[in-house]
Amino acid sequence: MCGITGFYRSEATDIATAEHIIKSMTDSLFHRGPDDTNILLNTDNDVVLGHRRLSILDTSKGGLQPMQSKSKNLVIVYNGEIYNHNDLRAQIEHEKEGIAWTSTSDTETLLAAFEHWGIEQTLPKLRGMFAIALLDKSNNNFYLIRDRFGEKPLYFGWIEAEKHSTFGFSSELKAFQQYANFSNKISNQALLQYFTYMYVPCPFSIYENIYKLEPGCILKIISNPPKFPPxxxxxxxxxxxxxxxxxxxxxxxxxxxxxxxxSKNLFTNINEATEALEKELLDVVQMQSLSDVPLGAFLSGGVDSSTIVALMQKQNSQPIKTFTIGFEDPEFNEAPYAADVANHLQTDHSELFVTGEDAQSLVSDLPRIYDEPFADYSQIPTYFVCKSAKHAVTVSLSGDAGDELFGGYNRYLLAPKLWKKLNKLPKLARKFIGRTLMIIPISLWDNLMSSFLKFFKKDKFLNQFGDKVHKFSSRLTKVNSQDDLFTHMISESGADKVVLSNDHMPTGVSKPLFLTDKLPKNGVNDFASEMMYKDTLNYLTDDILCKVD
Known part of the structure; x- marks a missing residue:
């Protein structure tokens, strides 16, 4: 990964001060790009750009950013990788004679494509992950662009500093904090969203007036940004x-x-669908294995990561490097499954066992790593497996996103069955049963379950049984539709009670946009596919991909 950041220099900020600020903002992203750094201040316009580089394609100085196009009209800083950039180069060479490349960098390819086809015409041609900041000096237009599913993070907004605000952008929130006299307040609505969904969903950030650019979006500023936020x-x-x-x-x-x-071009034969999927996955894995630095893969032993590793190994004559995390508690330890897959595929496998003390030692660093509240506990093993892999490889593939796209979460199976049963009960009956179950305290439910298991000589205790009963009971009293059931399954209740109220606190938690935007007219025809669609739009971006960035 790389780190990008920048801002519009105001009249009150001279060049020397702007240079100091952009260096501080860029240096705060060192961990994203330890290989090189550069900044750009241009007296012809007010846009200031900074970049931290992690070299993946073309590790020479030829790939250094900010980079200008051949015409000098376009300037770019970007984070990510364009997997099909060699194909794009070949297409440009075929359509435009006399083009001379100065590097093998995909950044140079991007700039040439933007100049040849146009910015918005180029984007659908790109296969990759990217967060792009682009300045067109010919008309002073400025663009921020994020990839299809938000693999690469991109924040933008109005940095509050004393008596003025400045439009800025960055890969991470910590860069904004380096701006002189940064004073953006905590967003109360974002805080409510966090305590409800355990992450801050798009387009919120934890700070007021700073936002996440949503996946698949392009932000355009004509000449100058608005002085005040919307x-x-x-x-x-x-x-x-x-x-x-x-x-x-x-x-x-x-x-x-x-x-x-x-949805208008569905497979009707399962064998044809299977063959087409395998071919697509093979092509994607091969494309994403393009790298000028060591490459590996995360392996948990599950279906998703095992599939990726199998396809990687199929295309390599040498054993690929795989990495997994093990735990002392057998209930959470996936290392034996990963080892079985690694032995079967004959990979060069590494295991790192994490203790409870290791996990606790990381907790104090999590706010610095993620910049805003983030409660997915798997962030801890993810950090350790990345740290372990870093000793041997620079790039690592994973099976993330498989659950959302291929129905891997339990709720996709359980929720339709549960709703079918709940829907048979009259609303009043559901509420009566739910309220009755909630009369019994959580601790008593736990004791009842413990006694039940002892009586039947069962060793395994169902963790947090009483809490689960109360959550289920709450759903019984509040769920009146499939949408209600899904919302209750992905959220926690009582956020407004957790967050202390004040005069500026919103009166309630507004639903995230992915829950209120209209569904496709076709292609989402059952409850399970509706959940997968909504998870792909939000949970995938703001939790899963955030965790592995």
Whole structure:
């Protein structure tokens, strides 16, 4: 990964001060790009850019950013990798004679593509993960662009500093904090969202007036950004772009549109579907294995990571490097399964066992790593497996996103069955049963379960049984539809009680946009596919991909 950041220099900020600020902001992202760094200040316009580099393709100085296009009109800083950039180069060479490349960097390919085809015309051609900041000096237009599913993070917003605000952007929130006299307040609505969903969903960030650019979106500023933040959330829809003075945000990629179009061209033969999927996965793994630095893979022993590793090994004559994390508690230890898969595939496998003390020692560092509240406990083993892999490889593939796309979560199976049963009960009966179950304290439910297991001589205790009973009871009293059931399954209740109220506190938790935006007209025809669709739009981006960035 790399780190990008920048801001619009105000009239009150001279060049020397701006240089000091951008260096501080860029240096705060050192961990994202330890190989090199560079900044750009241009007296012709007010945009200041910074970049920290992790070299993946073309490790020479030829790939250093910020980078200018051949015409000198475009300047880019970008984080990510364009997997098909060699194919794009070949296509440009075929359509445009006399082009001379100065590096093998995908950054140079991006700039050439933007100049040859146009910015918005290029984006659908890209296969990769990316967060892009692009300045067009010919008209002073500025762009922020995020990949289809938000693999690479990108924040933007108005940095509050004393009596003025400045528009800025960054890969991480910590860079904003380096701006002189940074004073953005904690967003109360984001805090409520966090305590409800255990992460801060798009487009919120934990700070007021700083937002996440949503996946598949392009932000455009004509000449100069608005001086003040918008009063409404910067959220575009399939039909309408978001507008705030000279700033617009629109979708260049719309997952909803993809689902609708794909639903008209479904496979009717399971064997054909299986063969097509394997071919697609083989092509993707081969493409993403393109690297000028050591490459490996995370292996848990589950279906998703094992599939990726098997396809990688199929395409390599030498054993690929695989990594897994083990735990002392057998209930959470996946290392034996990973070892079985590694032995079967004959990979060069490494295991790192993590103790409870190791996990506790990391907790104090989590706020620094993630910048905003994030409660997915798997962030801890993810950190350790990344740290372990870093000693041997620079890039590692994983099986993340398989659950959302292929129905891997238990709720996709359980929720439809549960709703079918709940829907047979009258609403009043559901509420009566739910309230009755909640009369019994959580501790008593735990004691009852413990006694039950002892009586039947069962060794395994169901963790937090009483808490689970109360959560289920709460659903019984509040769930009146499939949507209600899904919302209760992915959220925690009582966030407004956890967050202390004050005069500026919102009166309630507003639903995340992925729960309120309209579903595709076709392609989401049952409860399970509806949950998978919504998880792909939000949970995948703001939890899973955030964790592995």
């Amino acid at each position: 009063r409404q959330l910067p959220h575009p829809t399939s039909m309408n772009q978001f507008c705030h003075e000279d700033l617009t945000i629109s979708k260049w990629y719309d997952f909803k549109d993809v689902v609708e179009k794909s």
